[in-house]
Amino acid sequence: MGALRIDCTINGRKVSFLAGADQTLLEALREQLKLKGTKCGCGIGECGACTVILDGLAVCSCQVFVAQIDGCAILTIEGLGQHDELDPLQESFVEHRAVQCGFCTSGMLMSAKALLMSRKRPTREEIRQAISGNLCRCSDYNNIVLAIEDIDSE
């Protein structure tokens, strides 16, 4: 398999790495870059667990060839907040108990972040639309929606 050199910006830092021509962005994040916060639920674009923000838009990283991100800017869950300084969205998820097993949470947060980057005060319907491609199988969608909604009122 031909190795390709990829230069891009991930979580604000310029990175350069080698990738396979058939590798997805998700595989490269987890394998080469060891950014394991982005999860693989289905690998076929159905669940949204692998959501990252690519040039300002939420995408499923399992649905993008890593070769397509050369020159792009990517934000993953690792770039959202740190252990000692969570992003307000993360704080709100904790406060609203919007997390149970947590498997869907990084994808949920990235979809929510992409929405808040484009709309300062999204409506409840817009929030529901924004996370409609993210499946949660054990928590409560209502708490997730409330957690996102609470951000604009803070």
Added chain:
Amino acid sequence: MIRSFLRPVTIYDACQQMRDHGENAVLVAGATHVVNELHRGLINPSVLVDIYRLNGLDVICMEGEELMLGSLVTISELIASSVVRQFVPALCQAAQSVGGKQRRNRGTLGGSIVHADPGDEILSVLSAFDCCVVLKDIEGERVLDLREFISGIRQTTIRNDEILTEVRIRLPERGSRMSFRKVSRRNASSSSVMNLTCLLLLKDNRIVCARLALGSVLTKAHRMSDAEVLLAQKKPSRTLFEKAGSLVLNQALQEAESEGLGIVDSVGSYKFSLMPHFVAQVLTETWERKE
């Protein structure tokens, strides 16, 4: 096994690379289908040719009475476009019903059309219009009516060294009302059990012209001509729309039989039971819409 991933910078280069590598090459746009087909072993190319960032294929504009859409316009861009919303609102509605936000951000109009899935909502809407596609190769271009372009379930008449660059939609007569509706198991991220695009032109409370395109039932989206003929020159009413629903059902059953499609499986049978009422409902909604 994939040996190379090519990133041409012009349409000509992309066509040239596709010609050089012949059947070993697969074109990639948003990649939402290609990644899955590759991982499921449905395709086995040695070369991928990525056109996602080619310049000039993301244009949305009016030219005379035609709406021109570049093939790399994403589903999200269709939704956000005020031109699309103003002139072909049904396309905007259909785009809103596609997948989840992530798929809409990445998936392109060209990818939807070339994938030619009979359940594809975008294709279904386009079938209600006079619509053509522009295909380019290194020698030039050809323009095909969408009906000639789609030849069956996930089959088109595109050659491997051609790129779909543009879609042209002839606008219906001014004042036409239109809507798109889909039946699906969930609101989001769910493909159509059945979908319908409806156009009505009314004058003095009479239907001058009706168009109905039924998707996700037959091998490709179909115009329901029997019901269209029934509706023309009539006064709109609930009874008329119910009759039209029955005609759509009859025509769909006949077409399904002539296409050799089984309709007795569970999805098929409930799809057909829903159809008359669904059609009447979409017709009513379209009628009640503002021009």
